[in-house]
Amino acid sequence: MRSEQLLALRSEIPLDDERCSLELEHFQNVCLRPILKFQNDALILYFKSQINVFKIPKLKNDLESFIRLQLQKEITLRNALIGMVLGLMSEEELAFYLLHKNELSRRIVSMLIQRLSTGIML
Numbered sequence: 001m002r003s004e005q006l007l008a009l010r011s012e013i014p015l016d017d018e019r020c021s022l023e024l025e026h027f028q029n030v031c032l033r034p035i036l037k038f039q040n041d042a043l044i045l046y047f048k049s050q051i052n053v054f055k056i057p058k059l060k061n062d063l064e065s066f067i068r069l070q071l072q073k074e075i076t077l078r079n080a081l082i083g084m085v086l087g088l089m090s091e092e093e094l095a096f097y098l099l100h101k102n103e104l105s106r107r108i109v110s111m112l113i114q115r116l117s118t119g120i121m122l
Helices: 002-009 023-050 060-073 075-086 091-099 101-121
Strands: none
Touching: 002 091, 023 075, 023 091, 023 101, 060 075, 060 101, 075 101, 091 101
């Protein structure tokens, strides 16, 4: 029941089936991207609440570097943001994530940097 409710919350993102040949890439596209899209506003709000807003750079390249550095330096912040993604996974998805935790965490952080830099610039 929980899994069905979580899956119903997500928007469908059009996929290029030819590009999703790898299992991890497929998981990224069918699970991680929709969750990050759904959580976008909450992720931005949480990030901003944890960072001194006056120090956030105005230029996109500087902003991406700033966010990357913050997520490397502030482990608690990075883990909280990743946790906001994990909390919306079904049990099956979470089990898959745990099997590939290092690679999928790296992918989540990479997508977070993109989303946060775009969302903060708006």
